[in-house]
Amino acid sequence: EPEVTQTPSHQVTQMGQEVILRCVPISNHLYFYWYRQILGQKVEFLVSFYNNEISEKSEIFDDQFSVERPDGSNFTLKIRSTKLEDSAMYFCASGGQGTGELFFGEGSRLTVL
Amino acid sequence: AQSVTQPDIHITVSEGASLELRCNYSYGATPYLFWYVQSPGQGLQLLLKYFSGDTLVQGIKGFEAEFKRSQSSFNLRKPSVHWSDAAEYFCAVGAGDTGRRALTFGSGTRLQVQP
Numbered sequence: 001e002p003e004v005t006q007t008p009s010h011q012v013t014q015m016g017q018e019v020i021l022r023c024v025p026i027s028n029h030l031y032f033y034w035y036r037q038i039l040g041q042k043v044e045f046l047v048s049f050y051n052n053e054i055s056e057k058s059e060i061f062d063d064q065f066s067v068e069r070p071d072g073s074n075f076t077l078k079i080r081s082t083k084l085e086d087s088a089m090y091f092c093a094s095g096g097q098g099t100g101e102l103f104f105g106e107g108s109r110l111t112v113l
Numbered sequence: 114a115q116s117v118t119q120p121d122i123h124i125t126v127s128e129g130a131s132l133e134l135r136c137n138y139s140y141g142a143t144p145y146l147f148w149y150v151q152s153p154g155q156g157l158q159l160l161l162k163y164f165s166g167d168t169l170v171q172g173i174k175g176f177e178a179e180f181k182r183s184q185s186s187f188n189l190r191k192p193s194v195h196w197s198d199a200a201e202y203f204c205a206v207g208a209g210d211t212g213r214r215a216l217t218f219g220s221g222t223r224l225q226v227q228p
Contacts, residue, residue, distance in 0.1 A: 042203075042220040043203060043221075056215055091157065101159065105156055106156040
């Protein structure tokens with residue numbers, strides 16, 4: 001069964017460092033998303049991406065964040081200068097045309113020290 | 114703007130007992146509704162979804178949910194809980210018309226199962 005894969009599963013970084021989280025969405029999907037979940041809290045929407053551009057973003061997704069689909073398979077989330085409060089589990093998701101259903105990866109846990 | 118409320122933060126049931134997890138949503142049109150389950154340290158797994166048609170939907174692992182438009186609810190049920198059902202459950206709502214719109218999640222309900 002096709003699945004969304006994310007790397008790394010866990011990353012520890014120092015405050016102020018840049019981090020790139022990687023995702024390989026399901027191959028025939030067209031819509032890509034990043035969500036985050038701070039420990040013990042709800043899953044929050046960050047950004048959606050379609051047709052090589054951002055289609056929606058939340059207030060969390062400020063100038064420190066960026067997304068990219070550098071090739072036909074990867075979808076990345078970059079945090080330019082990490083802060084302590086960026087520590088969270090980051091989930092990538094992808095969706096097909098017209099189904100409304102999202103398929104989530106296992107997540108990348110980011111710890112900022 | 115769409116929103117989801119899961120009024121129960123934490124529920125404990127005995128193994129073999131029935132379960133109902135509550136979900137209320139706010140959305141202007143007909144919503145697309147989902148229940149996801151998250152085991153500790155794991156990702157989100159889709160249990161079931163409602164797009165249209167029969168308001169009682171069946172999902173995996175013996176779960177079902179009923180869409181009630183008049184109550185803006187989409188409660189999750191299981192007739193007999195197993196110890197392996199202990200996890201966090203998230204209700205989500207989306208526009209779903211093109212798959213482009215993001216899902217909005219509730220704050221989750223943590224389920225504990227007593228032997």
